[in-house]
Amino acid sequence: METVVRDLRPLLEKKKIIAVQVSKQKLRKPWKPAWNNRINGQVIDQLNRRGKWILVEMESGLCLVIHLGMTGQLRVVDSSQTREDHTHLVFSLEGDKEQLRFRDVRRFGSAVLFESQQELENFFKENKLGPEPFGLSLEYFQDKVQKSDRTLKAILLDQQVVSGVGNIYADESLFVAKLHPSLRGADTTGTKVRKLRDAIEFVLKRAVEQRGSTIRNYLGGTGLRGQYQDEFLAYGRMGQPCTVCKTPIERIRLAGRSTHFCPRCQRR
DNA sequence: CTGTAATCCTGCGAGC
DNA sequence: TGCTCGCAGGATTACA
Numbered sequence: 001m002e003t004v005v006r007d008l009r010p011l012l013e014k015k016k017i018i019a020v021q022v023s024k025q026k027l028r029k030p031w032k033p034a035w036n037n038r039i040n041g042q043v044i045d046q047l048n049r050r051g052k053w054i055l056v057e058m059e060s061g062l063c064l065v066i067h068l069g070m071t072g073q074l075r076v077v078d079s080s081q082t083r084e085d086h087t088h089l090v091f092s093l094e095g096d097k098e099q100l101r102f103r104d105v106r107r108f109g110s111a112v113l114f115e116s117q118q119e120l121e122n123f124f125k126e127n128k129l130g131p132e133p134f135g136l137s138l139e140y141f142q143d144k145v146q147k148s149d150r151t152l153k154a155i156l157l158d159q160q161v162v163s164g165v166g167n168i169y170a171d172e173s174l175f176v177a178k179l180h181p182s183l184r185g186a187d188t189t190g191t192k193v194r195k196l197r198d199a200i201e202f203v204l205k206r207a208v209e210q211r212g213s214t215i216r217n218y219l220g221g222t223g224l225r226g227q228y229q230d231e232f233l234a235y236g237r238m239g240q241p242c243t244v245c246k247t248p249i250e251r252i253r254l255a256g257r258s259t260h261f262c263p264r265c266q267r268r
Numbered sequence: 269c270t271g272t273a274a275t276c277c278t279g280c281g282a283g284c
Numbered sequence: 285t286g287c288t289c290g291c292a293g294g295a296t297t298a299c300a
Contacts, residue, residue, distance in 0.1 A: 025277095027275070028277095028294090028295080028296095033293095052294080064300070067295090068293085069277095069293085069294055069295085070277090070292065070293055070295090071277090071278080071279095071292085071293080072292055086278080104277095105277080105278055105279070106276085106277045106278055106279085106292085106294095107277055107278080108277070108294055109276070109294085110293075148269095149269070149270065150269090150270070150271090151271095153269090154271085157294090157295095159294095159295085164295055166294070167292095167293065167294085168293055169293090195300090211292090213293070215292075215293065216280080216293085217279095217292095217293080218277085218293060235293095242297095248289080253272095255271085255272095256271085256272070256273075256292095258291080258292085266282080
């Protein structure tokens with residue numbers, strides 16, 4: 001999401017939206033037809049990100065909020081480019097040369113319009129969205145982790161604890177911190193919690209440098225693939241030798257998700 | 269408070 | 285070739 005926002009920023013800021021097209025297929029949250037007219041003629045002020053949510057903020061205060069789910073793509077493309085299958089929203093930009101397109105094969109993503117910053121903040125507050133993973137307070141994180149009986153994997157995936165960490169980066173962070181994914185938060189020492197916090201930041205920083213991870217569908221805002229998948233140490237490496245100790249990486253199911261780890265480097 | 273499984277969808281690769 | 289099965293960057297809901 002960070003890469004998408006960074007890509008889109010120079011392409012969208014201060015640009016006016018002159019037309020909106022919507023597909024008939026429904027997304028995770030319904031797109032209200034009234035939003036078409038509401039958004040038409042709006043000038044984009046800035047692009048921001050909060051957790052996994054992409055915020056397209058208009059000069060008027062309106063805010064288009066997009067979640068890419070598993071297979072979402074948000075890109076600026078030349079209007080002459082043929083519209084690919086599963087393109088659900090098309091915003092034509094001033095001059096009509098370019099369009100912002102939202103494409104999502106599995107339709108787990110969503111796009112909603114908020115009338116004001118206040119409404120947006122209420123939305124995040126209602127959903128109890130946790131703090132950003134960068135600059136995460138150790139006091140806060142340690143408290144959350146150590147007061148939980150859940151596994152570290154479940155804690156990392158919980159957007160109310162920390163926002164923005166998904167399945168890939170949870171596994172990679174636990175590998176870097178040398179912590180077993182099924183270790184309980186309450187059984188985690190202060191030293192381990194600090195290692196985990198630092199690992200999250202380290203992994204995400206590097207992942208952003210590499211423009212994200214493309215396994216299948218992910219593309220940045222300019223249509224480029226990510227490169228971080230080439231550096232995975234745990235995720236998707238079941239059976240392959242650990243880069244540290246050569247022990248085969250194992251895959252288990254935790255918190256309903258595929259979880260990859262080195263049984264030797266990541267002990268309980 | 270936990271955890272698990274099902275659900276929303278489409279597509280792809282493995283195995284037969 | 286063609287079929288079925290399992291699995292996939294997420295999040296919510298029902299149920300034990």
